[in-house]
Amino acid sequence: MATVTAPATPGTTGTRTVQRRKRKHNSWWGIVAWVVGIIFFFPVLWMVLTSFKTESQAYTRNPTFGFTPTLSQYHAVFSSGVWPYIANSGFATVISTIIVLLLATPCAFALSLRPVKKTRDVLFFFISTKMLPVVAAIIPLFVIAEAIKMLDNVWTMVILYTAMNLPIAVWMMRSFFLEVPGELLEAADMDGAPLRRTMAEVILPVVAPGLAATALICCIFAWNEFFLAVNMTAANAATVPVFLVGFISSEGLYFAKLAAASTIATLPVVLAGWVAQRQLVRGLSFGAIK
Amino acid sequence: MAEVVYDKATCMYEGSDRPAVDALDLEIRDGEFVVLVGPSGSGKTTALRMLAGLEEIDEGSIRIAGRDMVGVPSRDRDIAMVFQNYALYPNKTVSENMGFSLKMHGVPKDERDRRVRDAAGLLDLGELLDRKPRHLSGGQRQRVAMGRAIVREPKVFCMDEPLSNLDAQLRVQTRTQIAELQRRLKVTTVYVTHDQVEAMTMGDRVAVLRNGVLQQADTPTELYDHPANVFVAGFIGSPAMNRLAGKPAEGGVAVGRVHLPAPRPVQEHPELVVGIRPEHLSLSAEGELELQVDIVEDLGSDSYVYGHLLDGETAATTGDGAGNQANGSPPGEHSTTVIVRAGRAHPQPGEKVRAKVDVDQLHLFDARSGLRIS
Numbered sequence: 001m002a003t004v005t006a007p008a009t010p011g012t013t014g015t016r017t018v019q020r021r022k023r024k025h026n027s028w029w030g031i032v033a034w035v036v037g038i039i040f041f042f043p044v045l046w047m048v049l050t051s052f053k054t055e056s057q058a059y060t061r062n063p064t065f066g067f068t069p070t071l072s073q074y075h076a077v078f079s080s081g082v083w084p085y086i087a088n089s090g091f092a093t094v095i096s097t098i099i100v101l102l103l104a105t106p107c108a109f110a111l112s113l114r115p116v117k118k119t120r121d122v123l124f125f126f127i128s129t130k131m132l133p134v135v136a137a138i139i140p141l142f143v144i145a146e147a148i149k150m151l152d153n154v155w156t157m158v159i160l161y162t163a164m165n166l167p168i169a170v171w172m173m174r175s176f177f178l179e180v181p182g183e184l185l186e187a188a189d190m191d192g193a194p195l196r197r198t199m200a201e202v203i204l205p206v207v208a209p210g211l212a213a214t215a216l217i218c219c220i221f222a223w224n225e226f227f228l229a230v231n232m233t234a235a236n237a238a239t240v241p242v243f244l245v246g247f248i249s250s251e252g253l254y255f256a257k258l259a260a261a262s263t264i265a266t267l268p269v270v271l272a273g274w275v276a277q278r279q280l281v282r283g284l285s286f287g288a289i290k
Numbered sequence: 291m292a293e294v295v296y297d298k299a300t301c302m303y304e305g306s307d308r309p310a311v312d313a314l315d316l317e318i319r320d321g322e323f324v325v326l327v328g329p330s331g332s333g334k335t336t337a338l339r340m341l342a343g344l345e346e347i348d349e350g351s352i353r354i355a356g357r358d359m360v361g362v363p364s365r366d367r368d369i370a371m372v373f374q375n376y377a378l379y380p381n382k383t384v385s386e387n388m389g390f391s392l393k394m395h396g397v398p399k400d401e402r403d404r405r406v407r408d409a410a411g412l413l414d415l416g417e418l419l420d421r422k423p424r425h426l427s428g429g430q431r432q433r434v435a436m437g438r439a440i441v442r443e444p445k446v447f448c449m450d451e452p453l454s455n456l457d458a459q460l461r462v463q464t465r466t467q468i469a470e471l472q473r474r475l476k477v478t479t480v481y482v483t484h485d486q487v488e489a490m491t492m493g494d495r496v497a498v499l500r501n502g503v504l505q506q507a508d509t510p511t512e513l514y515d516h517p518a519n520v521f522v523a524g525f526i527g528s529p530a531m532n533r534l535a536g537k538p539a540e541g542g543v544a545v546g547r548v549h550l551p552a553p554r555p556v557q558e559h560p561e562l563v564v565g566i567r568p569e570h571l572s573l574s575a576e577g578e579l580e581l582q583v584d585i586v587e588d589l590g591s592d593s594y595v596y597g598h599l600l601d602g603e604t605a606a607t608t609g610d611g612a613g614n615q616a617n618g619s620p621p622g623e624h625s626t627t628v629i630v631r632a633g634r635a636h637p638q639p640g641e642k643v644r645a646k647v648d649v650d651q652l653h654l655f656d657a658r659s660g661l662r663i664s
Contacts, residue, residue: 181375181377183373183374183375183377184377184379186344186364186371186373186377187371187379188379188390189344189363189364189365190342190344190364190369190370190391191365191390191391191394191438192365192394192395193365193390193394194394197394201379201382201390202379202381206381
C-alpha cells in the first residue's frame with residue numbers, strides 16, 4: 001500500500017532547530033536558577049535540618065546530612081517558656097498591623113485620589129521618618145517610656161511598631177490607590193454613593209490585593225523586629241526575637257535548640273505568606289503591567 | 291427629560307493660559323440628541339463633564355430643566371453618564387453594576403430588580419446578569435455601561451466617546467443601536483466624539499468645537515452644506531473639503547490661473563479660501579483644474595484621487611483665518627493637494643488629469659477671518 005507523506009512545509013525544519021536551540025538555552029538558565037535558588041535557600045534548609053539534630057550532631061566539625069532526626073530540641077524549646085514570647089509577638093504584630101491599616105488607608109486615599117498642593121511634601125515627610133536610624137532614636141524613646149512607666153509593656157511595642165510601619169504602609173497603599181481609575185470614583189459619585197460607601201463597595205475591593213500585601217509586609221517587619229524589643233522589653237513584654245537571643249549564653253551556643261527556636265519563630269510569617277501568596281504577588285506587582 | 295442650556299459656560303484649568311471651554315452658548319431641546327465633536331483638545335469632553343458636574347463651571351452657567359447647576363454636585367443633577375472606559379465596578383456582577391445607583395438612592399429591591407431586568411431586556415443582557423465585567427467582551431461591557439445609565443431613568447444622558455474602545459465593525463453596529471435607543475427613550479442626550487462620521491449619523495444636531503470655542507451648532511446636513519467657517523468645512527466630511535487659496539477676480543474668484551464664477555461679489559475680501567467638496571469635482575478633459583495624480587484610494591465602489599495643482603501660480607494657502615492651516619499646521623506650509631472623487635475607473639499615480647468644478651457648489655470663505663462668505 002502506498003504511503004502518502006505530507007510534504008514538509010517550507011521553513012519548518014529551520015523552525016524546529018531554532019526551537020531546540022531555545023529549549024537547550026532555557027535549560028541552562030533553568031539550571032542556573034536552581035543553583036542560585038539553592039544557594040539562597042540553603043541557610044534556611046540547614047537551620048531546619050539542624051533543629052532535628054542533637055546538640056552534639058549540630059556541633060560536628062564536618063557537617064552531616066545523614067542523621068536520625070529527633071524532636072527533642074522542639075520539646076526543649078516549648079518547655080522553656082516560649083509561649084509568652086509568641087503571645088507578645090502575636091499581639092504586638094496583629095494589633096499594630098490593624099492600626100496601621102486603619103490609619104494608612106484613608107491617608108493614602110487622600111494622598112492619591114484627593115491630592116492637594118502639599119501632597120508631595122507630606123509624602124516626603126512620611127518617608128523621611130524612615131531615614132533616621134532607629135539606634136539614634138532609642139535613647140529618647142527609652143527615656144520617654146520610662147518616664148510614663150511604659151517600659152516592658154506590650155502596648156509600647158504596639159505603638160512603636162505602628163509608628164515604624166505607618167510610612168511604609170502609606171507609600172504602599174498610595175501606589176495601589178493610584179491604580180484605581182478615577183472614572184470609578186466619578187461613576188460612584190454620579191450614582192449617588194457617599195464616600196464611605198464608595199470606599200467600602202468600590203475602592204477597597206479593587207485594592208484588596210494591595211491591602212493584603214501591605215498587611216503582610218507590616219506583619220513581617222513587626223514580627224521580626226529585634227532592636228526596639230530587646231531595649232524596651234524585659235520579662236513581661238519580650239517578643240520572639242528576644243527569646244532567641246536567650247540561646248546565646250555565656251555557656252555557649254546551643255545550635256540545635258537555637259535552630260529549633262528559629263524555625264518556630266519563622267513559621268508564622270512563612271505560613272501567612274503561603275496563605276496570602278497570590279495576593280502578595282498581585283499586590284506587589286500592582287501597576288507594573290497595565 | 292429636560293432641556294439643557296449652556297449659558298456662556300467657561301472652564302479654565304489651573305495653570306492653563308486659555309479656557310478649556312470658552313463662553314459656550316448652546317441650547318439643547320428636551321429629548322434632543324446633540325453630538326459635541328471636535329479634534330483632541332477642543333473642549334468637548336470638558337463641556338460634557340461640566341454638564342455632569344465633574345468639572346467646575348468657572349464662569350457663566352449650565353441649566354438643566356431651568357435649574358442652575360453651578361455649585362450642584364453631580365449626584366444631585368439627575369444625570370447618567372457613560373464613560374469612555376465604561377467605569378464598571380469590577381467586583382460587582384452586571385446586575386449589581388446596573389442596580390448600584392438605585393441601591394444608593396434607596397429603591398426597594400423588587401423595584402430595583404424589575405428595572406434592571408427591563409433595561410437588560412432592552413440591551414440583550416439577560417443572560418449576562420450574573421457575570422463580572424472581566425468575563426465580558428468589549429461590546430458587552432459597553433452595553434452594561436449603557437444599561438447602568440438607562441436604569442436610572444435620568445433627565446439627561448451624557449456619553450463620553452462610548453464607542454472609541456470598540457473595533458470598527460462593532461462600532462458601526464452599536465452606534466445605530468444607541469441612536470435607536472435614544473429615539474425610543476426620548477431622553478435628552480449629549481454625546482461626545484472625535485469621529486465626525488459618528489457625529490453626522492447619530493445626532494439631531496452637531497456642535498463643532500475647536501480650542502474650547504463653539505464653531506457651529508446645526509443639523510448634520512446644514513453643517514455639511516453650509517459650514518460656517520473654514521475649520522468646520524475641513525472637519526466635516528470625509529475626505530475633507532478641498533480648500534484652495536483664491537483672490538477676487540472679475541466676475542468671480544481666481545484660483546491660480548483658473549477663474550471661477552462666484553455667487554456674489556467678493557471684492558471686499560482681498561484673500562479668499564475656495565472650498566470644493568471632492569464629489570463636486572469630476573475628472574474631465576475640459577476641466578478647469580490641472581492636476582498631477584499623487585495617490586489613488588480605491589474603495590471598491592468609489593475611488594479618491596489625490597493630486598496637486600499644476601498651474602504654477604496657486605498660492606494654495608489653506609488657512610482657517612486664525613493664522614493656521616485648517617489641519618492645524620502653521621502658516622507658510624502650503625498645500626496644493628486636491629481630492630477628487632472618481633468612479634471605479636481611475637487614473638494612476640503620476641498621470642496628469644483635469645478636474646471640472648461644479649461651480650454651483652463652491653464655498654467661499656474670507657481667508658483672514660475664516661468665516662463663510664457664501
